[in-house]
Amino acid sequence: DQQVKQNSPSLSVQEGRISILNCDYTNSMFDYFLWYKKYPAEGPTFLISISSIKDKNEDGRFTVFLNKSAKHLSLHIVPSQPGDSAVYFCAASGTLGGGADGLTFGKGTHLIIQP
């Protein structure tokens, strides 16, 4: 049973345009969400996060939106750049009981930025 789903295995976007990556979750206990970027043969690199008390968090070209009622979050990258080509993982965490727990990851979306 996949609790975090990224339904698009890949996404191709033209350089300079907006990239929108989507993520759905099923566990209502999740209250902290993160996006990681991963290049081949490297570990996931933290990109941006959002807690469930917010509906938007912005950091430079990256914005994450959270819709709790729909159990949906999205990552917007604008403008998209060639260096953004990577696999993007959505991850979720539940802190009921205190402390950070292991993250539950989606299977990733491979973003390809076309020149």
Add this chain to the structure above:
Amino acid sequence: DSGVTQTPKHLITATGQRVTLRCSPRSGDLSVYWYQQSLDQGLQFLIQYYNGEERAKGNILERFSAQQFPDLHSELNLSSLELGDSALYFCASSVDRGGLETQYFGPGTRLLVL
């Protein structure tokens, strides 16, 4: 560079063998997490240690065990290895003040079981 280090980078071994993977967390981080990334399963949480004590368990097999030492580095021991254990093993660390914290990942150890 996340500040999390993992050794070795690559490991090739045979079925039935035992291996140890090592992780050093970022300076000041008390929590260490282990994840397995296999081709079909994506990134799966295995186990978490906080300041030397086991804190949370995920999809970790009984053949696998971990520990965190007083200097906060951690080791993941994999025994009676099977072909299906071939995967990338990642370690992550966080400060873990008891709230919502970001985990920072190391570069991973690629294990190949032949």
